[in-house]
Amino acid sequence: MTIDWGAFWPKVVDALGETVLMVAVTLIFASILGLALGLLLFLTRKGSLYENRILFVLLNFVINVVRPVPFIIFLVAISPLTRFVIGSTIGTWAAIFPMTIIAAFAIGRVVENNLVSIDPGMIEAAKALGASPLQIIFGVLIRESLGPLILGLTFISIALIDFSAVAGMVGGGGLGSLAMTYGYQRFNTSVMVVTIIILIVLVQAAQYAGNYLSRKFLRR
């Protein structure tokens, strides 16, 4: 089976645009939610600034329930909620919603892990200098964990490129879906190879950008 490359390239460009949109929008919303979630987990843990056992156990439980669910099942399972929020269960935005939720939980864990590894002495020093809890959160906790946090976010965004392919199942579009429909289902190997190469370049670029930014904040 031959393919009309002239008609195919615009499809690739569109798909690339959809993938980038899905990943970028998801990353922005999931980062905000995930940061809040991670901070909440860290701050409510034992001995922390706002120790609260009930909230901590509850959050921990919810995250551990959501995270092991395979994305494709999660996608279908929360489709009623997606319809309620987005107004549809088909299309790019309908894919962004479940991706954001699942990524937020993952980022929450990454944030929590990075905060736990901050030297408690630094938090103590800030307290002794008269910093308020909010000043400690923004001036010490987030600031000091930013370097490794960016690496964590890079890792998540690469996972999101993968997730976006699954999102093709609900008509989310994107490169992954292109590779599936043209390359896999229609046995067109060259299309599959092209899209996969583009995906690889995308992942490399994301990793490079992440490493660069993290180095800037880690100053190493």
Next chain:
Amino acid sequence: MIQFEAVSKVFTLNLKPFYAVENVSLSVGQGEIFGVIGFSGAGKSTLLRLVNLLERPTSGRIIVHNRDITTVSPKELQDLRRRIGMVFQTFNLFNSRTVYGNLAYPLKLAKTPKEQVDARVKELLRFVGLEDKSEYYPEQLSGGQKQRVGIARALATSPDILICDEATSALDPETTGEILKLLKKVNEEYGITILLITHEMNVIRSICHRVAVMEKGRVIEEGPIFDIFANPQQATTKNFIRSVIQDQLPSSLLEKVRQKHPGRLYRLIFKDGITSEPVLSRISRKYDLDFNIVYGSINELQGSLFGSLIVEFIGEDSKIHQVVEELRSVVEALEVDESDN
């Protein structure tokens, strides 16, 4: 300046109450360098952290700047903490900030105008001798330099009290000397009251005016440095003193000395001024009594000389008694017995 009134701090350890600090009453005067010494686990670190409420006391009152700090509001506590600088054993500098950033941070917290921040940071850098390290990150500094930044940061908001938690314990002896000199300068030039804790008697000897010895959460002995060094009462205190001054005879040596010198042994403590006078020979000549110096040392303590001699008197008991009585009017004289010399 700082007053502890019957302060206790109880932790729960394996479901049992554990007294980290038990019924401590202490008073640190303005402009003083007060040292608390004890082995690890003696409760000195907890005691220090009570001063700026990093730990809350279980009972008792802590008065700082004439206020019972346990009753202040969270907002007032932040202001209070800006007036109490804290220096840490592990420095606890902010790794993502430069030296400049570390010093500017407390000023920003206190909402100091930008021009003033800059001027103050430069002044602090000059004071601790790190003008050329302004743009360095903590990881690029040596331990001694890090602690200089730690001290400068604690001084940024011009506190009148500085509390030091084992400030030199992570440093080598030479750097320890430099940091102690800096703390002394802080005390002398700015008149800042310093409360420090340590397990090194050398630190106490070098810069403290008064010392309290802690053991198992309690203060077992307290007083001016000279008095404590000259006449320690508790075994722990004696051990600490022995770690820096060889003024006492080890018991193994004492036995040998006893064999050679059957006379009565006295330990004489000479304080400043008296070290240069021939008291011993003058008094013993007066009573025509022979003496023999068996062991001795002269040490410097807070800029004064502190001498300790173990002397054997040879003669009749009544004569010895007279000599010792007369000696006691100028120096301290204690008879040496086997168990406790």
